Amino acid sequence: QQPxxxxxxxxxxEGEDAVINCSSSKALYSVHWYRQKHGEAPVFxxxxxxGGEQKGHEKISASFNEKKQQSSLYLTASQLSxxxxxxxxxxxxxxxxxxxxxTGTRLQVFx
Amino acid sequence: GAGVSQSPSNKVTEKxxxxxxxxxxxxxxxxxxxxxxxLGQGLEFLIYFQGNSAPDKSGLPSDRFSAERTGxxxxxxxxxxxxxxxSAVYLCASSPQGPSYNEQFFGPGTxxxxx
Numbered sequence: 001q002q003p004x005x006x007x008x009x010x011x012x013x014e015g016e017d018a019v020i021n022c023s024s025s026k027a028l029y030s031v032h033w034y035r036q037k038h039g040e041a042p043v044f045x046x047x048x049x050x051g052g053e054q055k056g057h058e059k060i061s062a063s064f065n066e067k068k069q070q071s072s073l074y075l076t077a078s079q080l081s082x083x084x085x086x087x088x089x090x091x092x093x094x095x096x097x098x099x100x101x102x103t104g105t106r107l108q109v110f111x
Numbered sequence: 112g113a114g115v116s117q118s119p120s121n122k123v124t125e126k127x128x129x130x131x132x133x134x135x136x137x138x139x140x141x142x143x144x145x146x147x148x149x150l151g152q153g154l155e156f157l158i159y160f161q162g163n164s165a166p167d168k169s170g171l172p173s174d175r176f177s178a179e180r181t182g183x184x185x186x187x188x189x190x191x192x193x194x195x196x197x198s199a200v201y202l203c204a205s206s207p208q209g210p211s212y213n214e215q216f217f218g219p220g221t222x223x224x225x226x
Contacts, residue, residue: 002153032214032215034215040219041202041217041218041219042154042202042215042217043217044214044216047213047214087153087154096167097142097159097161097167098156098159098167098169098170099144099156099215100156101146101153101154101155101156102153103153104152104153
């Protein structure tokens, strides 16, 4: 039931791009993305509600394919501040407010 | 404005003791979540409160875990007869309504260590 993310870890040089994928074995009503820095609480990035919807947050954007039960997070021209663990979070249906965190992807950006 | 606060920030207890963890959500937020995060792992859903509705307890790992939310605000997570596998960071989050349209705001967490 837990969404599976890939890759598990990514190492980047500053300015490089990355894609983090999230796949669910069950239907998705919405997908949320959070970033957690070491020793800190998760911080919200964005919510995607509709199939095929794409949203952006500065140089971080995401897509959501409801039919494929997949979401991808795109990080463009990465900055040192992007380092952390990224979680996709699934909401299985509109009838439940229970959110399920994915397996996580650890991203490290070096100068 | 004030964010979500949790207390204590750290708790060390002996196996078999009971512990209470407290969460103060952002004022006016009707939704409140408890999660558990073991070292190097993702967040595990424990329980969810929404307004005056019955809580979703489906994530509680055993009957030693319970939570309540008084007056639709402060919440307390209680772990009875603690075990070493209960050691983790317990995170609380609140949101203005349900999660469909709202981000969750997380507290700093309580690090629980069971000796």
